[in-house]
Amino acid sequence: PQQATRLWQVFLLLGASTPFLFPIVLRDAFFRASLASHTARAQDFATALLALAYAALVLSGVDLAGGRKLPPLPVSPWHAIDGSSYDGQAHGIDFDLLSTMPSARADSNFMLSVLFLTSNGFCVFLLLRARTKAVEGAAARRLALGVAMMFVNCHLLAILVAARWVSVATSLDIFHFAQGVIIWFAFWDFRGLLRGEGGDAKEK
Numbered sequence: 001p002q003q004a005t006r007l008w009q010v011f012l013l014l015g016a017s018t019p020f021l022f023p024i025v026l027r028d029a030f031f032r033a034s035l036a037s038h039t040a041r042a043q044d045f046a047t048a049l050l051a052l053a054y055a056a057l058v059l060s061g062v063d064l065a066g067g068r069k070l071p072p073l074p075v076s077p078w079h080a081i082d083g084s085s086y087d088g089q090a091h092g093i094d095f096d097l098l099s100t101m102p103s104a105r106a107d108s109n110f111m112l113s114v115l116f117l118t119s120n121g122f123c124v125f126l127l128l129r130a131r132t133k134a135v136e137g138a139a140a141r142r143l144a145l146g147v148a149m150m151f152v153n154c155h156l157l158a159i160l161v162a163a164r165w166v167s168v169a170t171s172l173d174i175f176h177f178a179q180g181v182i183i184w185f186a187f188w189d190f191r192g193l194l195r196g197e198g199g200d201a202k203e204k
Contacts, residue, residue: 001097002088004061004107008097012058015112019119020051026123029193030130030140054115057106064111065104073102075155079162086161087168099168101161113154120151139189146186153178 001008024047032040057064072080087099097103103110127144130137153175160171 002093002095004058004097009058009107012107012109012112013055016051016054016058016115019115020047020054023047023119023123023126026126026143029190030127030136054106057111059107061105061107063105068104070102070104075158075162079159081158081162086164099161101158117151117154120147120154123147124151136193139193142189143186146182149182149186150179153182 081101130140
């Protein structure tokens with residue numbers, strides 16, 4: 001899309017739910033026992049404020065660069081994303097909200113990706129700090145590796161798009177397939193913990 005429709009805005013807001021909620025899920029899974037209730041409430045409130053701020057930016061469609069084109073962003077020693085409409089250029093389109101990278105439009109897919117990567121990095125930091133029982137610690141380490149792999153996968157998507165080896169649609173297909181495999185790997189032990197298959201029961 002070149003302009004944000006209501007459906008596009010819903011897509012962005014739903015996509016932003018994981019970057020905001022997953023750190024809270026990790027906190028409750030690995031840190032809640034050692035966290036004061038007022039601290040947890042403050043973190044919940046701060047997360048809600050950040051989510052509302054992002055929603056307001058998306059709905060406003062504001063250009064955070066004030067209309068200026070962002071400089072090319074290197075994604076490898078040989079490739080850079082240059083602000084082109086990678087999916088629309090062949091059709092005479094200079095800008096679109098899905099494939100233009102980098103883009104400072106708050107309602108662009110690029111800004112959602114920035115939010116996702118920021119949350120990924122923060123989650124890896126949290127998981128590496130987790131001090132838990134043996135079974136939970138193994139789940140935390142596996143999750144940390146998986147979330148770091150998601151970060152790398154997102155970066156590889158940018159390289160695929162910048163290099164133009166395949167179409168944007170194929171690049172997204174490769175990205176989502178890899179993401180599904182990573183999620184299966186990363187969340188298997190965590191799934192067991194959430195279902196009560198780990199923890200004290202396994203340690204006995």
